[in-house]
Structures are given as C-alpha cells and as structure tokens.
Amino acid sequence: MVLHMTEKADAPTGAAPRGRSLAGVVLERYATLFLLILLVIGFSLATDRFFTTQNLTNLLVVQAVISCIAFAAIIPLIVGEFDLSLGNMIGFLAMLGAILGQAGYGAEVVIPAMIAGGILCGVVNGILTVRFQISSFIATLGTGILLSGFTFALSNGQVIFSGVPDLILAIGQERFLGLGIAVWLTLVLALILFYFTEHTPLGLKFYAIGGSERVAFLAGVRTGRLKILAFAMAGLFVAIGAVFDLGQSGAANPGFGPDLLLPAYAAAFLGVTSYRPGYYNIPGTIIAILLLAVGFNGLNLLGAPFWVQPIFNGAVLIAAVILARAEARHIKRG
C-alpha cells in the first residue's frame, strides 16, 4: 500500500509497455480532483455567493453524514462484499437514539447504545454472509428491510423531536475553529481509516481477501472472521453517522435513511477512479464526496432547476468511471 505512489508514475513495467506520458497518468489518476478544482474556480467566478466562509462551511457540514455512510460502504467493498442495509440502518439507529433520548436517557447512554446497535447490525450481516453463506447482496437487503420495520415499530411511524441529549445536539450543531464538530470528527475518522487501509497489516489482509479470498485463506488469513469484522466496522461508521444526523436535525424521521444509500455507493465507486485507481480507497472517496457536494451547491446557487442535480451526479459518475477504465484495465490480470 505504501509503494504505489511510485508505481503509477514510473516507467512502463516489463510485462505491458504502456507508453503513456507522465501528464496522462497524472490526469487519469486525479481527473476527479481536477474536475473538483475546476468546478470550485468556475462557481467562484460565476457567483460571489459560492466562495464565502458561510457557504463553504455549510457545504461541509452537510457532508458529514454521507461521508460516514460512504466509509461504511467502502470497507465491505474492499473485502469483496456489499452492504445494502446501510441506509435503513442509519434510519434505525437515529430512531433508536431519539427514542432513548425521549425516554430521558442522557448522551452517556444514548451514544453507546447507538454504537452498540450499529456494530450488532454489522455482525449479524457478517454472520449471515460468512457462516450461512448467503450472498451479502441478498443478506443485507433482507436485514435492511427488517431494520426499516424496526424503525417504524419503535416510532409508531411518528417523527420524534423531543429529548435529544445536549451533547448530541452540540456534536451536530456547534462549531470549532469555524468548522462543525461533526466535520472535524469525520476528518479524524477519515484519517484513521486512511491509515488503517493503507498502512496496517489488517488493511492489506482486507485488500487481499477482496483480490482473492482463496489466496488469503491459504496464506493463513482468517478470512471469515475478517469479513465479519468488515461488516461490524461498517455498522460502527453508520452509528457515528446516525449520531451526527440526530444532532444536526434534532429529530428522527422514520422515513430517513434509504435515500442515502445510493449516493454513498456512488461516492465509493467514483472514489475508485482516483488516488489509487482500481481500488476502493479513502482519499478518492473524499474527493468524490466533495465533487458531488460542490456540484450540487454550485448548481443550486446558479439557480439551476432541481432536476439538474441527479443528472449532474449520474453523468459525473459514468464519465469518471469511463475515464478510469483504461487505468483499471492495467490492473486486471495480464
């Protein structure tokens, strides 16, 4: 994981001469970053409401929750599995926190309960996939639907807006050095995850399982346990996202959650196109989240109609993946 910086910018390898220029390689690896910079410059020139402290900090605050879901999507993707329950899970965990708050419990109970709930959901997903050998796509679809039922059962279909503990509200709404506390915490989480995926033995084992579970197993890696761990980590990140959301909105809506699933996966896939092309990676995902957020925000400020947004997101995702395909082909065997 530490060596790839030189790999891509290096001379062609012996097996497949590539004959591409350094500039071409850099452009391919960071196309989404360049597009992001271009958009920032473009929007700044087009409207003076874009490049203001107020607008930019707001823009970032909104990304804290979606970032957590995207991180939760990436870890199972690295080990070669899908988790489709993430959207319903965040709705359930936010509702769980709101109900406990309404019942009078403080943050010292609510936050650990949400985190424990998230990890438990993840472990269940993992066990269904690993021990019961159900395709993760199906297993997590099932648990997701199940969780949406629990959410409605807990809330009886009502929005819960009273009794959210102060600490959670502070995490969601207070600022520190100009940025929301949730944004700072998301950054810390991103740094930890970056270090984990790129610089720890466990990270390498995760990528090895995703590359070839059989080879990792033969190398003595406990593939089953690590896959369960990956799902549990996803649950943890969803729980963190649920805390941010509960704090930001001060309420829990039983319909909240499922809408976040596809944008999170879009960011994860878009992230594959940069930093370490062909691999799910944290820096690439963050660039992707920012790109989609800036696009949304800028187009809004320019007064684009509401339907331009999904068209922009879909087009960027497809274009970036096509652009990165050439690079991804090199990584495929042979």
Added chain:
Amino acid sequence: MPVVAEKLTKSFAGVRVLDAVDLAVDRGEVHALLGANGSGKSTLVRILTGVYQPDAGSIRVGGRTFAGIASPHEANDLGIAVVHQEAPLVDTLTVAECIGLFRGYPTRAGRVLWRRLNGDCADLLERFGIAVSPRQLAGDLNPSQRALVALAIALDRVKSGLELLILDEVTASLPEDDAAIYLERVAAIARGGIGVLMVTHRLAELNGLAATVTVLRDGRRVYHAPVGDTDEEGLVGHMVGPVSVDRPAAAKATAGASRKGAVRALWSAGATPDAPRAAAGAEALRVENLSGRTIRDISFRVGAGEIVGVAGLADSGVAELPQLLAGIARRRGGAIRIAGGDLPEAAGPGEAIDLGLALLPADRLRNGGVATLSVGENVILPNVDRFWHRRRQRGEVLATTISVLDVRPPRPEAIFGRLSGGNQQKALIGKWLLTRPKLFVLDDPTSGVDPGAREKIFEIVHDAAAEGVGILFFSTEPEQLAAMCSRLIVLKNGQIATELTGADLTREMISQWCYT
C-alpha cells in the same frame, strides 16, 4: 474403411512436437494411444479433431485424403467425434437441456417443445445403451453417468457416417469401477463397426479392450503393435525411452554446487531474529494412518533437510495429500505432526503455517497470488504482522527476496498479475520461504514455468534443504523427481505403492510404478 494419418508433422515456434507420425485406426477396433506428458499425444488428437492443422502429412477419412482438417466442425462432418476429460454439462440443467445446448432445442412458434426434446434425448441415450433419464439433473449424475452423457453428446454431433471416436483421457478422472462401466459401453460401440482411438494413462485398461497400441515419445512413434505383444513394463519402457544414465546425476551435482546461502540471505534480511537451525535427524513431518477422500491410511515421514518426492497418477491421491497436510481439506482420520507439533483435525491453514508448514499450491492462477496486488504485498502477506511499523526492514526484506529469487521486473511495486508465470512462481516461493518453514510442500512447482525459472526454483529448493527445511516435492515429471529427491513415495489408489531410494530412484522406475 480405416482412418489413416500419415507422416503428420507439427512444430510450434520452431520446436517440432510431432515428427512424421503414422497412425491407422481400423473399423471396429479400439486403438490405444500412449505417451508420457509432452510426447505429442494431445497435439495428434488436436490435429485429428481439426483444432490444429499439420505442417506436413495427410489424413485419410472415409476414402478421401486431406492435408488437414480445417475446424472441429469439419471434423464432425467427416465423422470424427471426440470426448474430453471434462464432461460439458451444466449442473443446474437436466440432461435433456444439456444435450439441447449442443444439438439445438426443437421449437414451434418460438416455444420450446419440451416433450419432443425429452423424447429425442431418450432415444439418443437409448441408442448408445446409456441408462440415464433425460429429465435427471446433470448435477445428480454419478461420474460414469456424466462421462456416458458426454459420450452421447459427442457421438450426436456427428450427424452421419461415424468413422472415428476419440477418447481423450476420459477415464483419468473416473474411479476404477466407474471406468469399467464406461469402457464396456465403448467396447460395444467399437463392436458396432466404429474405430475408437483411446488416449489413456492406465495401462491396465487395455487388457481385453484395445486391439492395437501406439506409443509416442518426443513427438515420434516409437512403438506400434497388437496389444499382447508386450507386457505393461515393456510399454512403459517405450514411453520413457532408453536410460540416460548421467542426466539426473549431473543435474543433482550442479544444483548442489550452486550458489550457497541464498536462503540464509533471505532469512537474515531485515534482521529478523535468527532461529536455531533444525538439527540433523530432526523430523519435519510425520504422517500416521492418514485418510481422506482418496488417501487411505498412509504413514510416512520427512526429515529436516530431506527432499522427499511424491509421484502418482491424477486419481492416486497426489492432489489431495498437500491439501490434507495444509489443513485445507478435512482428513477422515490419522495424525499429522509438523516439526514435532501436532496439527489438530479441525485446524485450518493458519495453524499449519504457525507450526511451520508452507504450501506452494498447484493452481498458481487461482491459489497462488492476488493478481491485483503488488509483488511486494503478495510476498509480505503471510508475514505482514511481523513488519508492521518496520518499513525499512520490510523494504530490505522485499529487495532481498526479489534479488535472491531473481524476480523480474525487480520492483516490489509491480502488479503481480502482470508478471510471467515463472516470475510469479519465484515470488511465491520467496513469500513462503520468508515464513521460515520447517516443512515446505511444493505441489508441481514448475508447471507453466520457463526453463530459466525452473533452474532457479530447483536451486533454491536445494538451498532451503541445505538450511534444514524438510521438502515434500510433488511433480508430474519423473525426470524432475529423480533429479531432485533423495527418496520418493509412489501413491496409487490412495495408498503408498512403494518407496524408492538410491539406485532405484530413476525415472524409469518411477514411471513403471506409476503406470502399472
């Protein structure tokens, strides 16, 4: 009218794999085609079935003479059917549906006529005396039924005038009892007036079935006579050829004299603590009464620093034994001790590695390395915990591994899947030697590996043995086993048929024991 091939010659990249080979298969006879790996059997079969075109020679089928057969489709049109070892069946479909994939589905107005399909298939199976229902799921068939349905599909592809049926090592994956049922059907088809060319490794199958035998060696026909003119030992003699006394010995000497200390350099790189060298006479592996699916009640040992070979045909248990030792397949009984430590029955690869076992698996593409990761990441994978927070050491170890094993390109960041087969294999050997194994199991380490890399691999294996690593060496090439090993176990039907040492450990003896 017999099918006659005359003076067939074929070269690949300047290497002559078939050299003026003659072959005649009479109607109504079963003709056996024998030869060791690389003798040219497969090339000959592929020429007869239209996959390859010969450089010279001719093929006479049905009274007409051709310079070559343009395609497998044309071979079918000429009346040549071929059955391969793998039955072309989809497990989730019924037998009739599988057959329909090849012969087409009868339809009316776009709707499949299931009744007619099943009826046609029942007729087809009955015509060749195959007792299988067309409505049975292909996945539920037993091995002999699968092989028979494959036979029916092959015969069905020849619409009219069947001249020649070729069986390409069809029985190799069948248990002996199933093979007997299968061969009975083949004999019946031959009696119906069709020539059958049977490629096989099992000489015992020829008795009472084959009328004539042809032996190929190094692309030439070296023997051709009615069955019964010679015994099995004589046939094996023709397959392996005259004794070349000095070659294995010479190989042993050069390998032994090669650059010493490569493995030691590997182990001392990155200043990993020096483990005490295994004492001479220490035990690397002890297997007692081990049983598995094929393996039945075998016992043997490998001493530290010893190179023990294992030979046997595909169905003898040679494929299963490495899996049992490495904790990949479940054993049905017996004990495995690796370097004095007991491997529990429920243990997985992790436990086996911890005890000091390293396995270089046979299927490099599927089991060897992670194609999408770098060479360095692949090499470090079983050792990764040791090098966390030791970036400099990790770099040193990778650089040493790559230079000691001569991996090209010599860059740890190269993507593993882009390396050539030989370089992949060298990197994987480095990966496993880095775990400082007490027992290194190599399962056919040179398959798909270029000659240069082969020499390097032999050299490293000898060097590892000199450092006290016990080696268990599986190979399909008797020459290699004779040259590498100090002792050799021959497996047959899941049991140890014999153990060869000293002057008995020659490629002729190995072949003799494997084939007869």
